[in-house]
Structures are given as structure tokens and as C-alpha cells.
Amino acid sequence: MSLTKYNQKRNFKSTKEPEGKKGNSKNELIFVIQKHAASHLHYDFRLEVDGVLKSWAVPKGPSLDPDIKRLAMEVEDHPYSYKDFEGNIPKGNYGAGNVIVWDNGTYEPLEVEAGKSPEKQLLSDLKKGHLRFVLKGKKLRGSFSLVKLHGKQENAWLLLKKQDKYAAKEDILTQDKSVLSKISLESMIKEAQKQEEKEEKKSEEQPKTSAKKRALSFKKPMLASLTDKPFDDEEWLFENKYDGYRAISVVTEKDTALYSRNEISFTKNFQTIADDLKKLEHEAILDGEVVVEQKAGVSDFQLLQNYLKTGKGKLKYYVFDILNLDGNDITHLSLLERKELLKILLEKAALEHVFYSDHVIGKGIDFFNKSIKNKTEGIIAKKASGSYTINKRTKDWLKIKNTQAEEAIIIGITTPQNSRKYFGAILLGQYEGKTLKYIGKCGTGFSHEILKELYEKFSPHFIEKSPLEEKISVRETIQWIQPKFVCQVKFAEWTQDNHLRQPVYLGLRIDKNAEEVSFSGKSSVIIKKESKMEPKTAKQTENDFDLKLGKVTLHLSNQNKIYFPDDKITKGEIIQYYNEVSDLILPYLKDRPQSMNRFPNGIEGPSFYQKDVDEDKIPSWIKTKKIFSESNNANIDYLICNEKATLLYMANLGCIDINPWNSTIKRIENPDWVVIDIDPEKDDFTKVVETALAVKEVMDGLEAECYCKTSGASGLHVYIPLGGKYDYDTVKIFAEIVAHEVYQKVPKITSLERSIKKRDHKIYIDYLQNRKGQTLAAPYSVRPKPGATVSTPLEWNEVNAKLSPKQFTIKNVLKRFEQKGDLWKPVLGKGIDIKGILKKNGL
Structure with a gap:
């Protein structure tokens, strides 16, 4: 980063910061740490290198404790003369706030290679992303490291103290005064505030001039997640779910505008509401729903569609949130605080078309039952203490439907039959991940005028090729359409093959993009109800037979051998389980090296791990991959399990559980998930659950998803998706940062000590599973434990005191999997943004 960027960001007529020019020390290299109260308090760590100060923002400040790792975000280079800067950066300038020189001194690289100067060594280390140096400051002394976080984090580093005689557990940040002026940042801020108050008082005594307010502008709304059942909880409030258009209104002195959630202008269509909002005596950004109601007071999407065509009906705008009031961003306030402000605002004005959306607290089940009785859309549950998160779908808001209505993408039309003109039915789809999925056709709800209007809209977007990957069975001739039109339909139910039964067209949704329409039926991964594997050859015995799978014939042996003596579960039953669950487990095995854990004589016999397979002794269709092992100093042929035949082959070898790597052979150095392994020393599963919920709480605080499964033994596994x-x-x-945060929440029951003797029987939060070559039992894997338990993905509401590590076995899980589908699927998704999370949360 050059000084050009530094200069571009600053107006030197307005700030006393020095202009960006190179400089250097005569003898030793210098470092400086400035404590900076800008929009967020942080410490700026600067090292002199090559005539400039290489700079990192450290949100939580440096530490002398080697166990503490501080996030350091690399920022633009600063000029050498910035080393002495203290004072106030005025409002309106980049980095506005107060600055003191918290520490300074000289420094040198820890090691210098032969033939290199200290600065050349530092430049080389910077390029490698690992700086090691010794500080000789007034507060910080001894060895430190700056380590770059690799991946997509271009400017994220970690600042670490190394173990030496200067290492200490004391909080060095309590020494809070400047090493130059001997004043604290807090006293500087107070002095600056006094000065501001004097200036304000002075300006108030002068004739008032109309100050320009920051213009309010559209914000993308917060979105709700779908959940199945209502609940009672005093920390939640419950509102009506409306059947209309979500609308963000921006009310200013000059103008009032309404927008869809995707910033499509609604102002012209809903001018009566815009005119009504002009009566507010304040500027505001409001969030609500525009509806037209039936006589019984129930919102009706079809009536709203009719209004857009005919202008008949009374528009109503139910407002349930406020994001900004008179230029003040209030999204950080709790929902209850925001709603209190909103209610006062709306009650002050005599509005005809705008209404406050009321709520109840705690009584979600009664409120939902009333919505059923009143035949409304359903309810919305919202965490009362929650802030408003711009443009994010969150589980702080939950929608609970009681009517069968869906948004669907129109992907084609069929030829008209009999007297109908233009088209017969529309074909509907929804996105499951990135795949467009067919969910049925709809031929009712159309008048002659609507058929004509829609056909004219569709015609310019006709395409020859189906937008679906799957082939569908429709008797009529199909005209495919670009998947860009979104409509609303009501229907009777979802069928077993994930199609809508008896759908009725209600209207187009002009406020939704096709990419936002997600599949709402059951997971596409359905357990195949295959018949029991029958012997295929005439020469078979009771214990041995051949099974044909596609082009592969697999010889299965000793099927009646008892693998679980107490439960009388046989080897054949384990193989049959994997046969039935293969569609679920294989996505988590594909392209991953397998460490085979073999139990040739069942769980009470001797077992062994096998990583290296002999290619001369395995069937030719088995896939393997050579991977270099540093511990063996040789290549190892790992088995790769990409299809059912290989899975059953492994099970026939005595692999009761399946143990894949965390990374695939396509990106062997990059795991697809973070694993937090919660493994108790003693049999106390309630504490395991408490620890898992602490992990969830930490990840919720970081606004990142995580997923829980039983280990199938005595613990729980929490996975955080990364996308490789x-x-x-x-x-x-x-993972270590997360583990430390979890430990801070539950220190009485958890430990980060690797040594069992030092844990004092506490639960070990194992983050060291996140190393190359480490394995854990895959989701849906059987475990070599009494009962033939299964590592089972969970919904977070199942992680409670009622959960037992032994409750899921091969005897009962198949029905569960068929009902719930693949709960683990998001683990293979896009993954979290470590850079963004660390930066936002100052870790």
C-alpha cells in the first residue's frame, strides 16, 4: 500500500495530520502504537519499513499474553512523520476522532538471513505474510509476530506475543496514558467535547441558518426465516403476517417515496399512501406491508393485484418497523424501543391509509391459533431485544404460515386446450441452492384478460431449451420461458414428489427477483425405500452373495456375522443401512480421502485403521488418490468413496463408521468446514449440550451459521461451513478463536487443555481436529458403539436437556431422515466470510 492512498483519503486543509511523505530514522527502525477513538476504539500498530509506517488496526489492542491472539487489519501506509501525531481529527474527515501515542520505541527483526539488511529481511517477511520482530518500547517489549490469515482475507493478520521474559498475563492496556503528552485518550476526548460545546453555544447565539441534513435513502429490508411451529416465549413478540407487498418508505421534507424490497419504485402505484405519509412532521425510513383487505379485514393478495389494474379497493400500509428518525439511524435500538418510537410517530399524525402494526408479547401459540380462526396468512415472530439488520435474512425474525401459499418462478407455458386462448397452464419452479427445481403446473386462476396480458409479457422471453436440469413429464407441448417472472399461488398441499397440488394463480410479484425464490418443499434427498438386498447368483450361500450395482458386481461376505453382540445386529444389517442411506451420506464423502476404521469381527473384536490401500488387491473400479504423508515420508494411496458401490465395499471390509477428511482432493489444503468437537471425559451429556449451545451463541454473535450433529458416541460435533x-x-x-470465546462463556465446565490430567474432568473443546489429515465420523455414519448409534444431524431446537447421545440408531433414523431430509446440506454451501466476521467483531 502506497502513501498515495493515504493522501487521497485526507483533506489537509481540514486535518492537522501530516502530509504523506517518505522519511526514515538515522539509526534504529522505530515503531509506534496510537490509540484511536474513531467510529470504534482501536489501536494503530505501525512499523517503520522502507521510508513509511506499515500500519495495522488492532481492534482489541496488543497483549503481553502469548495465549491471546489479536486480529490486526492491514491499512494504508502512513508517512514516517505520523509517528508523533496526537490530537483531534475533525468530524467529516477520514478517521475522525481523537488520537494519542500510546507507545513508541525501536524494533528489529527477530532473525536476519545472511546477506540481508534488517529492512530487506522485513520486506521479505512481509511478502511471505509472517513478520517476527523484537519491540523495545516503553510499554511493549520482547518478541512478537504478525501472521497473515491466508485465503480470501487480503488484509487480515494476527498479532501474537511470543513466550519470553517479557510475557505476562497482566492487561497492558490499563496503562492508558500517552507516552508523549502523558494524558489519557479519555481526557483528550472530554477536552474535545468541551471545545465542541463551546463552539455549538457560540453558533446558537448567532443567527440560525438552515443546516443541511444528511439525505435519507432507501435501505434493503431485514428478512425473516421460515419455521414450522408457533411457540411461547416472553423474549419474543408476535405480529400479523400480511398478504401483500413489502414496502420501504423514505419520508423527507422534500419528497416521499415507496420502494419494494429490491428498490423498485412503488410510489406511483401507491400514491395515496405516499401522500398520506407526507402528513408526518418528521423525516423517517419505515418498513411495512401494503395490502388490500377483504370485508372481514383479512389482507388478500388477489385484491391487491386487482387494485393495481382497476384502482378499486382501499390501500392500507401496515408499518411494523422504523429504521431512521430525523436523520438518526436507530437500527441498533431494540425492536421494542423502535416500535415504541414508531407508535408515537404514527399516532401524532391523522393518517388515513397508514397504520401501526401491533403485536403481542410471549403468547405465540394463542396468536397463531387466532390467525387460523381469522383465516389470515400466519404470524411473524420477532426477538424483542433484536436490532434491525439491513439486507439480511435472520433467525431473529421467523415467519410461521397457516395458509398454503408460495412464490414460484414461471419457467414455461403449455399449449391451450379446447376454447382457451393464449396458453393452457404455467409451469412453476423454485431454486434449491443454485438448481432450478420443477414444482408443478398451474392452470386455474386466469381470466381471458389475464391470459392475454401474461402471454404478451412472456412472448419476448420465449426460449428453446428447458431451464431445468431435470426432465419433466408433461403431456402438452411446452413453450419454455426465461426464468425471470415470479408469481404468487395458493395450493392445497405439497405432494410426495414435491409438486404443488391444486395450485391457483393469484398474480405476478413485481417486488421479487427469481433468484430469491427458494424451494419450500421437502429436501430433494429422499431415502429410497429399496427392497432388502437379495442374492443374485445361483451359487450363493446364506452368508455370501453378489450384488449388482449398475455396471459393478459387488461380492458381499459373512452377512450373518454378529457385529453388535448385545443388540444382535449383523454385518448384513450395517451394509443394508448404508445401502438405504447412501444418497444422504455420499455428498459428504465425495472426493475425500478415507481413513478406514475396520472392525472385521464386530465391535468387541480387535480393530485397526487402514489409510494405504493396495491397488493390486482392490477391484479395478475402486478410485484411489496418492497423497504425500510427511510422517511416513512417502505417498499413501487413499481410497476415495464417490458412489454407493465403494461405500458398500468399505462396509463389507468391516468399516462400521466412515471417516472422511475435512478437505477434498480437489482442494486438499482447504477444508470445507470448521469442526468444534465437544467430547466429554465423564458421562454428563447435559454439559455437552450446554457447551454446544455456547458455540451456537458465539456464532450467533458473529452472525455466522453453524450446524450440530450427534457424534454417535458420547459427544456433539458443531460444523461451521467454509466453502473451501x-x-x-x-x-x-x-477455530481456536471460537474455542476461546466458548471457553469464556462456560469456563466452569470446559477446558482448552490438551492434557487429560490438566483438564480436571472438564469437557475438552477440541479445535485441533482442524488439521490436514484429521478425520471425524461423517454425518449419517454408524458408530461402533452399543445399539449401532448413528451420527445424526440436528435442528438447533433439538439440542436441549431431552437430547440423548444414544437416541439415534440404525433402527429408528431412516424414518427421521425421510421426514426431515438432509439437515446437513448447508454445511456444503458457500460458507462464512472469516475476514468479514473478524473485522466486524474485532476479534
Whole structure:
């Protein structure tokens, strides 16, 4: 980063910061740490290198404790003369706030290679992303490291204190005064505030001039997640779910505008509401729903569609949130505080078309039952203490439907039959991940005028090729359409093959993009109800037979051998389980090296791990991959399990549980998830649950998703999806940060000590599973434990005191999997943004 960027960001007529020019020390290299109260308090760590101050913002400040790792975000280079800057950066300038020089001194690289100067060594280390140096400051002394977090984090580093005689547990940040002026940042801020108050008082005594307010502008709304059942909880409030258009209104002195959630202007269509909002005596950004109601007072999407065509009906705008009031961003306030302000605002004005959306607290089940009785859309549950998150779908808001209505993408039309003109039916789809999925056709709800209007809209977007990957069975001739039109339909129910039964067209949704329409039926991964595997050859015995799977014939042996003596579960039953669950487990095995844990004589016999397979002794269709092992100093042929035949082959070898790597052979250095392994020493599963919920609480605080499954033994596994974006070193560091945060929440029951003797029987939060070559039992894997338990994905509401590590076995899980589908699927998704999370949360 050059000084050009530094100069571009600053107006030197307005700030006393020095202009960006190179400089250097005569003898030793210098460092400086400035404590900076800008929009967020942080410490700026600066090292002199090559005539400039290389700079990092450290949100939580440096530490002398080697166990503490501080996030350091690299920023633009600063000029050498910035080393002495203290004072106030005025409002309106980049980095506005107060600055003191918290520490300064000289420094040198820890090691210098032969033939290199200290600065050349530092430049080389910077390029490698690992700086090691010794500080000789007034507060900080001894060895430190700056380590770059690899992956997509271009400017994220970690600042670490190394173990030496200067290492200490004391909080060095309590020494809070400037090493130059001997004043604290807090006293500087107070002095600056006094000065501001004097200036304000002075300006108030002068004739008032109309100050320009920051213009209010559209904000993308917060979105709700779908959940199945209502609930009672005093920390939640419950509102009506309206059947209309979500609308953000921006009310200013000059103008009032309404927008869809995707910033499509609604102002012209809903001018009566815009005119009504002009009566407010304040500027505001409001969030609500525009509806037209039936006589019984129930919102009706079809009536709203009719209004847009005919102008008949009374528009109503139910407002349930406020984001800004008179130029003040209030999204950080709790929902109850925001709603209190909103209610006062709306009650002050005599509005005809705008209404406050009321709520009840705690009584979600009664409120939902009333919505059923009144035949409304359903209810919305909202966490009362929650802030408003711009443009994010969150589980602080939950929608609970009681009517069967869906948004669907129109992907084609069929030829008209008999007297109908233009088209017969529309074909509907929804996105499951990135895949467009067919959910049925709809031929009712159309008048002659609507058929004509829609046909004219569709015609310019006709395409020859189906937008679906799947082939569908429709008797009529199909005209495919670009998947861009979104409509609303009501229907009777979802069928077993995930189609809508008896759908009725209600109207187009002009406020939704097709990419936002997600599949709402059951997971596409359905357990195939296959018949029991029958012997295929005439020469078979009771214990041995051949099974044909596609082009592969698999010989299965000793099927009646008892693998679980107490439960009388046989080897054949384990193989049959994997046969039935293969569609679920294979996505988590594909392209991953397998460490085979073999139990040839069942769980009470001797077992062994096998990583290296002999290619001369395995069937030719088995896939393997050579991977270099540092511990063996040789290549190892790992088995790769990409299809059912290989899975059953492994089970026939005695692999009761399946143990894949965290990364695939396509990105062997980059795991697809973070693993937090919660493994108790003693049999106390309630504490395991408490620890898992602490992990969830930490990840919720970081606004990142995580997913829980039973280990199938005595613990729980929490996975955080990554999408393969980061290397193992980065992931292990992040896992350690998460583990430390969890430990801070439940220190009485958890430990980070690797040594069992030092844990004092506490639950070990194992973050070291996040290393290359480490394995854990895959989701849906059987475990070699009494009862043939299964590592089972959970919904978070199931992680409670009633959960037992032994409750899921091969005897009962198949029905559960068929009902719930693949709960683990998001683990293979896009993954979290470690850089953004660490930066936002100052970790």
C-alpha cells in the first residue's frame, strides 16, 4: 500500500495530520502504537519499513499474553512523520476522532538471513505474510509476530506475543496514558467535547441558518426465516403476517417515496399512501406491508393485484418497523424501543391509509391459533431485544404460515386446450441452492384478460431449451420461458414428489427477483425405500452373495456375522443401512480421502485403521488418490468413496463408521468446514449440550451459521461451513478463536487443555481436529458403539436437556431422515466470510 492512498483519503486543509511523505530514522527502525477513538476504539500498530509506517488496526489492542491472539487489519501506509501525531481529527474527515501515542520505541527483526539488511529481511517477511520482530518500547517489549490469515482475507493478520521474559498475563492496556503528552485518550476526548460545546453555544447565539441534513435513502429490508411451529416465549413478540407487498418508505421534507424490497419504485402505484405519509412532521425510513383487505379485514393478495389494474379497493400500509428518525439511524435500538418510537410517530399524525402494526408479547401459540380462526396468512415472530439488520435474512425474525401459499418462478407455458386462448397452464419452479427445481403446473386462476396480458409479457422471453436440469413429464407441448417472472399461488398441499397440488394463480410479484425464490418443499434427498438386498447368483450361500450395482458386481461376505453382540445386529444389517442411506451420506464423502476404521469381527473384536490401500488387491473400479504423508515420508494411496458401490465395499471390509477428511482432493489444503468437537471425559451429556449451545451463541454473535450433529458416541460435533476458501492454518486459528470465546462463556465446565490430567474432568473443546489429515465420523455414519448409534444431524431446537447421545440408531433414523431430509446440506454451501466476521467483531 502506497502513501498515495493515504493522501487521497485526507483533506489537509481540514486535518492537522501530516502530509504523506517518505522519511526514515538515522539509526534504529522505530515503531509506534496510537490509540484511536474513531467510529470504534482501536489501536494503530505501525512499523517503520522502507521510508513509511506499515500500519495495522488492532481492534482489541496488543497483549503481553502469548495465549491471546489479536486480529490486526492491514491499512494504508502512513508517512514516517505520523509517528508523533496526537490530537483531534475533525468530524467529516477520514478517521475522525481523537488520537494519542500510546507507545513508541525501536524494533528489529527477530532473525536476519545472511546477506540481508534488517529492512530487506522485513520486506521479505512481509511478502511471505509472517513478520517476527523484537519491540523495545516503553510499554511493549520482547518478541512478537504478525501472521497473515491466508485465503480470501487480503488484509487480515494476527498479532501474537511470543513466550519470553517479557510475557505476562497482566492487561497492558490499563496503562492508558500517552507516552508523549502523558494524558489519557479519555481526557483528550472530554477536552474535545468541551471545545465542541463551546463552539455549538457560540453558533446558537448567532443567527440560525438552515443546516443541511444528511439525505435519507432507501435501505434493503431485514428478512425473516421460515419455521414450522408457533411457540411461547416472553423474549419474543408476535405480529400479523400480511398478504401483500413489502414496502420501504423514505419520508423527507422534500419528497416521499415507496420502494419494494429490491428498490423498485412503488410510489406511483401507491400514491395515496405516499401522500398520506407526507402528513408526518418528521423525516423517517419505515418498513411495512401494503395490502388490500377483504370485508372481514383479512389482507388478500388477489385484491391487491386487482387494485393495481382497476384502482378499486382501499390501500392500507401496515408499518411494523422504523429504521431512521430525523436523520438518526436507530437500527441498533431494540425492536421494542423502535416500535415504541414508531407508535408515537404514527399516532401524532391523522393518517388515513397508514397504520401501526401491533403485536403481542410471549403468547405465540394463542396468536397463531387466532390467525387460523381469522383465516389470515400466519404470524411473524420477532426477538424483542433484536436490532434491525439491513439486507439480511435472520433467525431473529421467523415467519410461521397457516395458509398454503408460495412464490414460484414461471419457467414455461403449455399449449391451450379446447376454447382457451393464449396458453393452457404455467409451469412453476423454485431454486434449491443454485438448481432450478420443477414444482408443478398451474392452470386455474386466469381470466381471458389475464391470459392475454401474461402471454404478451412472456412472448419476448420465449426460449428453446428447458431451464431445468431435470426432465419433466408433461403431456402438452411446452413453450419454455426465461426464468425471470415470479408469481404468487395458493395450493392445497405439497405432494410426495414435491409438486404443488391444486395450485391457483393469484398474480405476478413485481417486488421479487427469481433468484430469491427458494424451494419450500421437502429436501430433494429422499431415502429410497429399496427392497432388502437379495442374492443374485445361483451359487450363493446364506452368508455370501453378489450384488449388482449398475455396471459393478459387488461380492458381499459373512452377512450373518454378529457385529453388535448385545443388540444382535449383523454385518448384513450395517451394509443394508448404508445401502438405504447412501444418497444422504455420499455428498459428504465425495472426493475425500478415507481413513478406514475396520472392525472385521464386530465391535468387541480387535480393530485397526487402514489409510494405504493396495491397488493390486482392490477391484479395478475402486478410485484411489496418492497423497504425500510427511510422517511416513512417502505417498499413501487413499481410497476415495464417490458412489454407493465403494461405500458398500468399505462396509463389507468391516468399516462400521466412515471417516472422511475435512478437505477434498480437489482442494486438499482447504477444508470445507470448521469442526468444534465437544467430547466429554465423564458421562454428563447435559454439559455437552450446554457447551454446544455456547458455540451456537458465539456464532450467533458473529452472525455466522453453524450446524450440530450427534457424534454417535458420547459427544456433539458443531460444523461451521467454509466453502473451501481458507487453508488449514487459517482455519485452525479461527477455530481456536471460537474455542476461546466458548471457553469464556462456560469456563466452569470446559477446558482448552490438551492434557487429560490438566483438564480436571472438564469437557475438552477440541479445535485441533482442524488439521490436514484429521478425520471425524461423517454425518449419517454408524458408530461402533452399543445399539449401532448413528451420527445424526440436528435442528438447533433439538439440542436441549431431552437430547440423548444414544437416541439415534440404525433402527429408528431412516424414518427421521425421510421426514426431515438432509439437515446437513448447508454445511456444503458457500460458507462464512472469516475476514468479514473478524473485522466486524474485532476479534
